[in-house]
Amino acid sequence: MKMRIATLAVSAVLACGVAPDVSGQARPNAAPPAQNPGQQNFDNVQMQVLHVQGNVYMIVGAGGNTTVQAGDGGVLVVDTQYPQVSAKLLAAIRTISPKPIHYIINTHMHDDHIGGNEFLAKAGPTRPDRAPIEAGLGGNVGAQTTIIAHENVLNRMVVNGPEGKAPGLWPNETYFEDQTEVFFNGEAIQILHQPAAHTDGDSIVFFRRSDVIATGDVFTTTMYPFIDSARGGTINGIVDALNRIIDIAIPDHKVQEGGTMIIPGHGRLCDEQDVIEYRDMVTIIRDRIQYMIKKGMTLDQVKAAKPTLDFDPRYGTDSGFWTTSMFIETIYRDLSKKK
Amino acid sequence: MSSLAARIGGGALLVALAGTPAFAQADFTGTWGARYQEDFPERIPGPELGDYLGLPINASARQFAESWDPSRITLPEEQCRVHVSPYIYRGPLNLRIWEDRDPDTQELIAIKHHISTYDQTRTIYMDGRPHPPEIAVHTWKGFSTGKWIGDMLTVTTTHIKQGWIRRNGLPMSDKATLTEYFVRNGDTLTRISITKDPLYLTEPLVKSEDFVLAGRSLGAGNFLYECHPVVEVANRPKGAVPAYQLGENTFPKEFQDRYKLPEIATRGGAETMYPEFIDKMKQAK
Numbered sequence: 001m002k003m004r005i006a007t008l009a010v011s012a013v014l015a016c017g018v019a020p021d022v023s024g025q026a027r028p029n030a031a032p033p034a035q036n037p038g039q040q041n042f043d044n045v046q047m048q049v050l051h052v053q054g055n056v057y058m059i060v061g062a063g064g065n066t067t068v069q070a071g072d073g074g075v076l077v078v079d080t081q082y083p084q085v086s087a088k089l090l091a092a093i094r095t096i097s098p099k100p101i102h103y104i105i106n107t108h109m110h111d112d113h114i115g116g117n118e119f120l121a122k123a124g125p126t127r128p129d130r131a132p133i134e135a136g137l138g139g140n141v142g143a144q145t146t147i148i149a150h151e152n153v154l155n156r157m158v159v160n161g162p163e164g165k166a167p168g169l170w171p172n173e174t175y176f177e178d179q180t181e182v183f184f185n186g187e188a189i190q191i192l193h194q195p196a197a198h199t200d201g202d203s204i205v206f207f208r209r210s211d212v213i214a215t216g217d218v219f220t221t222t223m224y225p226f227i228d229s230a231r232g233g234t235i236n237g238i239v240d241a242l243n244r245i246i247d248i249a250i251p252d253h254k255v256q257e258g259g260t261m262i263i264p265g266h267g268r269l270c271d272e273q274d275v276i277e278y279r280d281m282v283t284i285i286r287d288r289i290q291y292m293i294k295k296g297m298t299l300d301q302v303k304a305a306k307p308t309l310d311f312d313p314r315y316g317t318d319s320g321f322w323t324t325s326m327f328i329e330t331i332y333r334d335l336s337k338k339k
Numbered sequence: 340m341s342s343l344a345a346r347i348g349g350g351a352l353l354v355a356l357a358g359t360p361a362f363a364q365a366d367f368t369g370t371w372g373a374r375y376q377e378d379f380p381e382r383i384p385g386p387e388l389g390d391y392l393g394l395p396i397n398a399s400a401r402q403f404a405e406s407w408d409p410s411r412i413t414l415p416e417e418q419c420r421v422h423v424s425p426y427i428y429r430g431p432l433n434l435r436i437w438e439d440r441d442p443d444t445q446e447l448i449a450i451k452h453h454i455s456t457y458d459q460t461r462t463i464y465m466d467g468r469p470h471p472p473e474i475a476v477h478t479w480k481g482f483s484t485g486k487w488i489g490d491m492l493t494v495t496t497t498h499i500k501q502g503w504i505r506r507n508g509l510p511m512s513d514k515a516t517l518t519e520y521f522v523r524n525g526d527t528l529t530r531i532s533i534t535k536d537p538l539y540l541t542e543p544l545v546k547s548e549d550f551v552l553a554g555r556s557l558g559a560g561n562f563l564y565e566c567h568p569v570v571e572v573a574n575r576p577k578g579a580v581p582a583y584q585l586g587e588n589t590f591p592k593e594f595q596d597r598y599k600l601p602e603i604a605t606r607g608g609a610e611t612m613y614p615e616f617i618d619k620m621k622q623a624k
Binding site (some may be wrong): 048050058060239240243246253254255256257258261267268269270271272273274276277279280283284287288291305306307309310311312313314 | 398577582
């Protein structure tokens with residue numbers, strides 16, 4: 001695979017900057033101190049740019065991974081990291097293409113995936129037929145860039161109070177059914193809604209000609225899946241999303257790897273096999289906890305049985321915003337709900 | 340037991356080989372056939388379920404294996420699963436080795452291995468290029484670079500996919516790294532591997548294998564491996580992943596009873612690699 005490394009070093013790959021709420025109660029979208037972007041030093045963050053295949057690139061910096069599709073028609077960006085690194089992200093995009101950013105797609109509404117929306121939208125194209133609207137629902141609030149997300153992303157952004165986001169971050173083109181699409185740079189791009197997975201507004205983005213999937217946080221390589229139950233996430237939605245990625249992805253049958261490449265929400269570049277390993281892990285843990293619930297075990301008894309022990313070295317942690325204990329609790333409470 | 344022997348034998352061999360005067364060549368090119376006398380039960384019939392003897396695994400690896408249901412590899416997406424570079428040389432295979440050289444300078448760019456099992460081609464870069472960054476994709480064979488120590492080829496491999504320490508469910512994580520030593524003595528090629536896995540191994544795992552040069556080149560049919568996944572279990576619920584619930588896998592006990600081994604031995608762990616463990620086994624009985 002051709003690989004393009006703009007910068008080899010990165011001082012920090014920061015995880016989701018949101019606070020989970022295993023109680024199911026809504027809470028402000030402010031992260032605990034360890035993950036609060038306001039308390040993190042972004043000065044040393046450097047962007048790593050990796051050519052994936054076809055027209056698609058992956059940029060790892062601070063926050064969720066960014067996917068870039070570039071060609072003669074311009075630039076399309078999936079997820080925009082934290083706002084503090086927007087200038088660096090744009091500089092990294094400029095190492096791929098000098099052309100305007102026509103589209104931004106947000107895989108969900110967490111801060112580390114939408115933070116650069118407003119800044120990057122100002123690098124949009126000039127379209128006389130679409131004068132910018134400075135504010136307002138459904139308006140083009142940046143320059144001329146179209147920001148696409150599932151409707152639930154916008155719904156969660158426009159509320160008053162701490163959950164709400166500044167209008168400049170809002171998507172200006174939403175969809176409410178199971179998918180939408182864009183044809184750009186000679187490539188068909190499917191934006192597929194994954195209901196009730198990481199949140200209730202998740203999209204995965206499939207670049208059909210380049211054969212690359214940007215998954216958002218329904219799949220990461222850095223931790224157990226963060227099930228944001230306060231914002232509509234569920235364990236079974238995560239499992240469904242992973243199985244859908246596996247359905248779409250096709251490896252090179254000659255060598256059983258490569259083929260469709262997968263850009264996770266966080267972590268390294270992957271292919272289908274990596275998603276299979278992760279799906280297996282999530283499914284096995286879910287099935288174990290479900291089995292224990294059926295046996296009448298309490299949450300404490302489930303935790304004592306260590307249902308994640310075999311995967312903890314790879315994905316577990318006792319600190320930070322999403323601990324192994326919180327992962328177990330969330331699944332337990334999710335599966336214990338009366339249907 | 341097998342890995343203990345490999346560890347002791349491999350260590351001694353490394354010392355001996357490193358001090359061996361250079362032969363007239365360090366050319367590994369050719370077609371090689373594997374020899375399986377070493378660790379035969381594990382390598383050809385295949386390891387028994389619940390056999391973790393002589394492997395420096397931790398509790399997480401053990402739970403992973405005891406939950407692992409062989410039916411997992413009936414899933415279409417897992418039927419063609421390839422063995423990773425630390426493990427694939429253990430199994431039945433033909434091995435073809437050739438060199439990639441710069442056509443203008445004849446400098447060695449890479450040594451290539453084609454492994455018949457799963458039709459895998461592995462590249463060992465010899466031109467001093469760096470390993471890719473951590474965010475790069477991981478592959479079955481990983482990213483390998485080599486250098487010569489006398490006539491011994493030393494290979495360092497990173498970026499390996501998750502795989503097996505032993506194909507009865509004992510996992511190797513995608514954080515593992517591999518160091519190999521290839522040595523040729525006449526028509527025998529010896530490979531010694533040291534696998535370090537910070538997630539599932541408490542100590543490095545040392546193994547060795549021998550290969551014998553084929554008298555003539557083998558035809559294509561000896562190297563092709565066709566695998567086309569099919570639905571093997573009808574009406575399986577979509578997304579089902581076969582696995583034993585914790586504590587409900589009876590096979591580890593079956594293995595223990597068949598060979599009349601104490602449980603502390605069959606469950607593996609670093610101490611089962613060393614000779615002193617024999618006394619502990621006797622006491623456990």
